[in-house]
Amino acid sequence: MIWLYNFLLFILLIPALPLIFVKSLTNRRLRYKLTERFLPKSVDIEDYILIHTSSFGETKAVLKFSEELKKTTGLKILFSVFTDTAYELVKNKNVILMPLDLYPLYKKLFRTKPKLAIFFETEIWPSYLKYLKKHKIPAILINGRMSKRSFDRYKKFSFFFKGIINSFNLIIAKSKEDAKRFAYFNKNTIVCGNIKKYKAKQTFENAKKDLRIETTKPILVLASFHKEEIDLSVSIIDAFKERFFIILAPRHLEDIETFESRLKSNRIKYTKRTDKKTSTNILLLNTMGELEKAYSIAEISIVGGSFDEKLKGHNPIEPLIYNNLTITGPYMESFKEETEELINKGIIYQLKKESDYLNQIEEIINKKRKIETEDFFIGLRYILDCYLVHTLKAFREI
Incomplete structure (x- = not known):
């Protein structure tokens, strides 16, 4: 049976090779x-x-x-x-x-x-x-x-x-x-x-300075947002940019240009992480491996990949290590049990389906309840x- 699988895979690969080559010319990840x-x-x-x-x-x-x-x-x-x-x-x-x-x-x-x-x-x-x-x-x-x-x-x-x-x-x-x-x-x-x-909490020395963030506002992170969620991310930024410094972290680096284009078309000023300039309003995180550093200085994190049924959610536990008030969308199939447990413990919030997300986020933020998660993580060894x-x-x- 395994040889039949290999034969079929090889046969399918032959006509696909030219397409793979052409796509690799413009797709860095494929290349x-x-x-x-x-x-x-x-x-x-x-x-x-x-x-x-x-x-x-x-x-x-x-x-x-x-x-x-x-x-x-x-x-x-x-x-x-x-x-x-x-x-x-x-x-x-x-x-x-x-x-x-x-x-x-x-x-x-x-x-x-x-x-x-x-x-x-x-x-x-x-x-x-x-x-x-x-x-x-x-x-x-x-x-x-x-x-x-x-x-x-x-x-x-x-x-x-x-x-x-x-x-x-x-x-x-x-x-x-x-x-x-x-x-x-x-x-x-x-x-x-x-x-x-x-998860073990990391210590980031001068994280805000390292990320070139200059603000006295509380920090809100839009974490691992996909291009399917771009409309929502822009709406959140537009609604909360006066109250928060916002870090927008797209899930895939190849989608950065799409996010940039949408921010520009909505006349939203931002700074890219790789610009090496001080950011005073919105930081577009276009680097890998720095999301946890952003969590370490944030007060609130909204976890992406959870606002489109096809995406099935991302890990809601990571921002909790840093006592972020953590909000997810309704689609968390990949972390179903964890989400239910954290909701029952009252340490994350999940938005309801087919309802006004911005109003729900506003209501949660206005509660201003401090999230303490140390006891939860101590027991996970x-x-x-x-x-x-x-x-x-x-x-x-x-």
């Missing part, structure tokens, strides 16, 4: 190390654990876990990532860019083979897992996440996906609901909670420990 997608460089380190993630956020979420794993096992860590932003985050570590999911490419990639392979959340790649299994390399899926839509699709094609998901020696799911879905295909499934909950204990236990027993 990034493109040749390594087809001709991967061979791994040249030994005695290592492979950790595969996709995006910047996923990679950032496993950094502490990887450090603890390295310390406990004495083995090196090699990151396998899918996106350019994830690669840039760990480029000073051992890192490879995942090639196209064709079996022969993994034969070229893994000159030396890992002792253990760890995949994150939804990273279920048939050829990747088949290669590891054939070479008797144990694989573990951590923070396993499976939406109802994915479950229905996998179930429909279970003749193919059951074997793939069964390739994992252990699946550690982020919730009971996810675990139940994974257990349909693989009985070696347990629950440890969402590892993205575990157990999640990281759970992942470490069960990963090491499975590794030693395999």
Whole structure:
């Protein structure tokens, strides 16, 4: 079956190659190390654990876990990532860019083979897992996440996906609901909670000065907004720019020009982070890896990716570490359990669907209730420990 998958993928790739080449001329992210997608460089380190993630956020979420794993096992860590932003985050570590999911490419990639392979959340790649299994390399899926839509699709094609998901020696799911879905295909499934909950507050020396912000106003962050939410972001800026200094952080850097164009057409003055000029009203954050620095000086954060049903939300926990009054949109499927828990604890606010978002935001802000989250985060070390204990236990027993 895996050879049929590879054959079909290869056949589809042939007509797609000219389009990929043309699009890469104007799309920086697609162009990034493109040749390594087809001709991967061979791994040249030994005695290592492979950790595969996709995006910047996923990679950032496993950094502490990887450090603890390295310390406990004495083995090196090699990151396998899918996106350019994830690669840039760990480029000073051992890192490879995942090639196209064709079996022969993994034969070229893994000159030396890992002792253990760890995949994150939804990273279920048939050829990747088949290669590891054939070479008797144990694989573990951590923070396993499976939406109802994915479950229905996998179930429909279970003749193919059951074997793939069964390739994992252990699946550690982020919730009971996810675990139940994974257990349909693989009985070696347990629950440890969402590892993205575990966060350690960083200390940023002179963050406001470093970001070149000069203001006495409280700071409001519009975090990880997508281009689908651009109308709302501009409306929020227009409504609150007199009361707050606003940091607008688009989710994807390739959308910066779209956001700029809209700000200009609405005659909203702003400064880009890369302008290296002092900003006194609105800062457009067009750099990677500085959102947490913005949270550290903010009072209020509105988390994007949650105002369009197709986007399914982003992590609401990150701004809470810095006691931000945190607001999300109604669409938080990717963080459903976490959002419900935080709402029940009264430390985040979720806007209602099909209602005036600006009025809802105004009402929440006017409450001016101080958010204290220290007790909540103190208790989260157990999640990281759970992942470490069960990963090491499975590794030693395999």
